[in-house]
Amino acid sequence: MKSHSRNAYIALFICLIAVFVINAQESNTKQKAVLVTGASSGIGLKITEQLSDRGYFVYAGARKQSDLERLNAMENVQSIKLDVTKWDEINAAVETVKKEGRGLYGLVNNAGVAIFIPLIEVEEEDLDFQLDVNIYGPYRITKAFAPMIIESKGRITTIGSISGILSGQFFGPYSMSKHAMEAYTDALAVEMKKFGVEVNIVEPGNYNSKIVESLVKRMKSNDISYENSLYKEEFEGLISGYGADRSRFKDPSEVSDAVEKALFSDNPKRRYMVVPSEAEGNWTITQIMREMVQLNENQAYKYDRDALIEILDKVLAETE
Structure with missing residues (x-):
């Protein structure tokens, strides 16, 4: 009798282990995956860190090998070489995500650049660069991954900016690109509604990022100077006022909180303005x-x- 009882307990124990394994496998297959572009620093990195810490799987897009290796070392993160201006890398990224077999629930169009130049002095090449990354980038990425998002009835979130509403001296090219994302979001939201896909835009104010640092580096590498500019004095005041070091601004965790809500809230909003101060709001x-x-x-x-x-x-x- 004791032997039968012992065998029964052993059988029950084995069953419990089997159930545990099955549940673990099911949990893994149900882990929602999100692609974040421009994930190497600033807002993109903060989004990647927060979502991966929450247990979501993040495909983190970056361009430099050192950034790819650093991102790849994070739990729940797989880095993907991804320049949003290059169709060959975008198509390769699609194939990578497909082969992984997790599907794709969320897309965060975060990659962006900024140039601050007077509109009557901006070179067409520089304006093309601004619009190519900030407008055509989200267009390309969304178009490429739309079939996977439709299949999962997922979410598409774009990082806009309050500069898409506000504009001012030297902000013309950047604000133009972000204002375009306002129209893009509204049109895409209507078009994707029939598939059960929610579309929204997160619009940050001034947070700590490397966007101005990248601007200054690009100016130096391209020998861009304002010595002969009609706005030389104003430009020097802008750069000294903002500076390449934005560490005095708040950590962008409030932005990543808004992105998480935009992706996973039961009642997502079309727009999420996230500002560090009442004044900016x-x-x-x-x-x-x-x-x-x-x-x-x-x-x-x-x-x-x-x-x-x-x-x-x-x-x-x-x-x-």
């Missing part, structure tokens, strides 16, 4: 309202104040 919202007033001012069917408030109340109710 005020500037952005005020600019949106200023544009509304300007549009309304001279149009044939102008709304009065009460009608505008009624529209605002209606829109606010839609977002609750």
Whole structure:
């Protein structure tokens, strides 16, 4: 009798182990995978770190071999050589993700660059560089990975900027590229809705990143100088004011928090503005309202104040 009991316990123990193994395998296959472009530093690296720490699997796009090796050493991360301006690397990345067999639930279009140049002085080559990375980059990556995102009924998130709403001296090329992502997001969201895919944009203010450092390096490598510029004094003030070192700005963890919500929230929003201070939020919202007033001012069917408030109340109710 004791022997039968012992055998029964052994059989039960084996069954429990089998169940544990099966559950572990199922958990692994259900691990949601996300591709993050421009993952080597700044916001992209913070997103990669946070998502991988949360247990998601991250395909981290980067260009330099040293960055690829560093990213590859992280748990739940597989680095992928990926320049968003090169179709051969994009197509190779698609094949890599397909072969891994995890599918792809999320896409984060984060890779971006900035050039701060007066619009009447910017060289066409420099403007092409700005738009190629910041506009055509998300277009290329999204187009390439769309079939996998549609299959998983996943999410597409683009890192925009409050500079897509605000603009100013020398910010023209950068703001143009980020403003384009506003229209891109809205159109793509409608087009992908029929497939059950959610599309949104995260719009950071000033956080610690290497975007200005990269700008200064590119200026030096391309011998770009403002010695003969009509805006020499203003430009020197801009660079000294911002500087290549943005370490005085907050760590971008608030941005990665917003990205996680955009990707995995049960009720994702179309837009996530993330700013480090009330002032930056005020500037952005005020600019949106200023544009509304300007549009309304001279149009044939102008709304009065009460009608505008009624529209605002209606829109606010839609977002609750």
